Amino acid sequence: xxxxxxxxxxxxxxxxxxxxxxxxPCLITNSHEEVRKADxxxxxxxxxxxxxxxSLRELGLHELLRERFDAGIPILGICVGLQVLFxxxxxxxxxxxxxxxxxxxxFPEHIRSAGGDLLKIPHMGWNAVKFEKxxxxxxxxPAGSEFYFVHSYYPQPAKEQLTAGxxxxxxxxxxxxxxxxxxxxxxxxxKSGKPGLRLLDNFCRWNGS
Amino acid sequence: xxxxxxxxxxDVRDGKTTKGIKFKDNIDLxxxxxxxxxxxxxxxxxxxFYDITASSDRRxxxxxxxxxxxxxxxxxxxxxxxxxxxxxMRDVLLAGAEKVSVNSAAVLNPDIIRQGAEAFxxxxxxxxxxxxxxxxxxxxxxxxxxxxxxxxxxxxxDALWWAQEAERLGAGEICLxxxxxxxxxxxxxxxxxxxISTNVRIPVIxxxxxxxxxxxxxxxxxxxxxxxxxxxxxxxGTYTIEAIKDFLSENGVKVRRxx
Numbered sequence: 001x002x003x004x005x006x007x008x009x010x011x012x013x014x015x016x017x018x019x020x021x022x023x024x025p026c027l028i029t030n031s032h033e034e035v036r037k038a039d040x041x042x043x044x045x046x047x048x049x050x051x052x053x054x055s056l057r058e059l060g061l062h063e064l065l066r067e068r069f070d071a072g073i074p075i076l077g078i079c080v081g082l083q084v085l086f087x088x089x090x091x092x093x094x095x096x097x098x099x100x101x102x103x104x105x106x107f108p109e110h111i112r113s114a115g116g117d118l119l120k121i122p123h124m125g126w127n128a129v130k131f132e133k134x135x136x137x138x139x140x141x142p143a144g145s146e147f148y149f150v151h152s153y154y155p156q157p158a159k160e161q162l163t164a165g166x167x168x169x170x171x172x173x174x175x176x177x178x179x180x181x182x183x184x185x186x187x188x189x190x191k192s193g194k195p196g197l198r199l200l201d202n203f204c205r206w207n208g209s
Numbered sequence: 210x211x212x213x214x215x216x217x218x219x220d221v222r223d224g225k226t227t228k229g230i231k232f233k234d235n236i237d238l239x240x241x242x243x244x245x246x247x248x249x250x251x252x253x254x255x256x257x258f259y260d261i262t263a264s265s266d267r268r269x270x271x272x273x274x275x276x277x278x279x280x281x282x283x284x285x286x287x288x289x290x291x292x293x294x295x296x297x298m299r300d301v302l303l304a305g306a307e308k309v310s311v312n313s314a315a316v317l318n319p320d321i322i323r324q325g326a327e328a329f330x331x332x333x334x335x336x337x338x339x340x341x342x343x344x345x346x347x348x349x350x351x352x353x354x355x356x357x358x359x360x361x362x363x364x365x366x367d368a369l370w371w372a373q374e375a376e377r378l379g380a381g382e383i384c385l386x387x388x389x390x391x392x393x394x395x396x397x398x399x400x401x402x403x404x405i406s407t408n409v410r411i412p413v414i415x416x417x418x419x420x421x422x423x424x425x426x427x428x429x430x431x432x433x434x435x436x437x438x439x440x441x442x443x444x445x446g447t448y449t450i451e452a453i454k455d456f457l458s459e460n461g462v463k464v465r466r467x468x
Contacts, residue, residue, distance in 0.1 A: 013305060017280055047330050113210070120435065122332065124382070124412055126212040126254055126465045146212060146465045148285060150332045168210055191285050191307060193249070193468050 002026040002204060003038035005065075005081075007045075007055040015044050015078070018190040018197060024204040030059050040204065041068055043184075045080030049104065049153070050092030052080050062097055069099055069182060074208035076137070076200075077184030082177065083155060085184055091153050100179060101158035111170035119170045122152040129165045129175050129187065136206045137183040137199060138164060138176065145195035147187035149175075154186065181208035212465045213429045213457070214254035214436035215450055216414060217443055219244055221290075222261045224270040226444075242277045248443070249282040251450040252468045256282065257310070257384070257438060260290035268297075272304045279305025289337050289384075295324050302329055310384060312337035313357040316364055316371070319378055326379025335414075336380040340368045340401060341388045353401055360388035369404060376409045383409065384438065387417040394420025394441060402432035414438055422448065422456040429462050 004015050006028045019026040019042075026042075027034060035041060043065065045052055056062045069075055077085050084096040089104035096104070111119045126146040131138045154173040157163055164183070165176030175186040183203065189196035219226045219241050226241045245256050258278070260271045268291065275288055288301045289310030298309045298321075309329075315322050315336055325334040341360060345352040353368035372383055385405055387398035397418045406413040415428040416438035425437045442448050454464045 013303070014279070014307070017305065018283055021280070021283070046332070119211075120410055120412055122381070122411075123211065124332065125214055125435065127210065142467055144467050146467065191283060193284050195467070197283055 001038050002040045002042060003035045004028045004042045004044065005035065005061060006030040007052065007059055007061055012044055014188075015042060015190045015200075018200055019204065022197060022201050022204065030061060032060065032064055035061075035064055035068065038073070040074045040076070040206075041065070042076045042078065042203075043081035043085075044078040044190075045082075045084070046150075047080060048091055049080060049083055049089035049094040049096065052084055053094050053096060056084070056097075065097065066099060069180075072181050072208055074203065074206050075182045075184075076203045077182070078190070079151060079186060079188060082184035082186055083153060085177075085182070086155055086157070089153060099182065100162060100177065100184075102156050102162070103158075104153050104155050106153050107169070108171075113170055122150055123154075123169045124150045126192075127167050127169060127175075127187075129167050129185075131165045131176065133164055133178070135164055135178050135183065137178065137202045139202055141195050141198055147175075147185075147189065147192040147196060149187045151186060210463050211435075212254070212463050213434075214414075215252075215425070215453060215457075215464065216255045216257055216436055216438050217248045217253050217450070218257040218259060218416065218438045218440045220259045220261050220440075221271060221274060223267055224274055227261070241274050242281055244444075245278045245286070246281050248450065249284060252454060252465065253284065253450055254465055255284055255436070256286040258286065258288045258290075258306075259310075260288065262291065265291065268300075272300055275301060275304035275306050287335055289335070293321075295321065295328060298325050298329065298333075302333060308333050308335050308382070310335035310337045312339060315375065316355055316357055316366065319374065322375055322378040322380050326381070331379045331381035331411075334380050335382045335384055336372075336375040337384045337386065338368060338372065338405075339386050339388055340398075342398070342401070351404060353404070356388055368401070369408060372405045372409050376411050380411060382412045382414065384414040384416055390418030391416075392441075393418055396420065396424040397428040397432060397434075397437070399427055399432045402428055402434050406433040406435070412436065422453045425453060426457055426460050426462060429457070 285307035287308035412435035
């Protein structure tokens with residue numbers, strides 16, 4: 001059973017529908033007991049870092065996530081679920097979980113494309129991810145595959161080795177990270193067509209090593 | 210680099226798709242869930258459903274369509290048409306849509322944008338704008354006026370002012386529909402699209418007037434649109450999404466090529 005962590009952060013049903021489609025049993029829950037029983041945890045998120053951390057703390061999920069991470073359970077963070085894994089987010093000046101060293105920053109206000117056009121914020125739509133290391137969760141995704149993004153903040157890991165994939169939007173930023181039994185992506189694999197489903201399928205088959 | 214999005218638009222009435230030509234003479238095209246699947250597999254980047262069901266007591270039919278679509282395709286899709294309240298927005302999002310689009314209701318009650326953005330996040334809230342070209346005046350300095358009721362009622366509101374106001378209220382995206390160009394297949398309103406897109410910071414989807422791939426090229430380049438809505442040119446099988454993307458790509462537009 002895969003637990004999809006429910007911390008009142010937007011549309012969790014789209015992740016569940018994708019897993020249903022792929023045929024992996026899953027459950028949207030914030031029950032500590034259910035999460036402890038699960039053999040994998042998906043940590044999605046839409047919305048602001050401040051409110052997400054507040055909900056996680058209210059529900060005691062911040063400690064539970066750390067506990068599951070230490071127990072070696074495979075964890076997948078999505079979007080804000082990736083961002084709050086770091087030490088700190090500039091969004092609402094929020095101290096976060098600190099499972100990964102680094103911080104989350106806002107795209108510069110005057111970010112421009114290579115051609116000199118002022119880019120829009122949020123970064124919204126389809127963009128390519130260059131996966132930079134072999135990892136079971138990112139395997140067999142054709143080069144040049146694009147994923148669906150919606151975000152105004154991006155992660156900046158303190159250690160380069162954490163970066164598993166990068167994306168270009170007026171700058172090169174980390175769009176996928178991997179560390180031990182944890183993988184996390186800035187984009188929405190549940191909304192990214194076949195490459196996204198491939199990634200979710202990979203995660204659901206991963207033992208965390 | 211971000212890809213420009215190609216978005217087929219399906220008009221749905223009483224659970225069936227139609228294509229309106231200038232909002233009149235709709236003809237039946239079939240099942241929206243199957244059409245969504247077809248376009249998903251053809252490489253659509255997103256899909257827009259526009260509910261033109263006349264009576265509100267038939268709304269549950271649309272919600273049922275939304276639920277089935279959400280189980281079938283794994284790309285973002287939005288639903289508009291008849292969205293008047295926060296409750297309407299919630300229903301559509303819970304049924305599985307990624308975004309909800311408000312149009313007339315927002316012109317009449319702008320606060321719905323703020324409420325929607327606060328409750329669900331800006332990324333869920335698309336502002337649909339129906340716009341008519343008019344002579345420049347003190348009241349309409351841009352020469353583009355907001356209209357509702359399929360273009361029948363002029364609102365005396367300047368389109369550029371309204372786009373910026375909606376952005377301030379928390380709209381996450383704007384879908385521009387030129388009433389003059391809609392259904393003509395003679396090309397998008399480039400001047401209008403460029404005016405709005407270069408004066409807001411949120412993404413702008415151009416809509417109304419697409420007939421040939423060159424029209425998309427024009428609106429994505431000259432019009433500075435972030436995405437282009439298409440209907441008849443794919444619904445009637447004249448072009449495939451893949452063929453349109455091939456054309457755009459050959460002409461230097463970045464589009465998503467692998468799906």
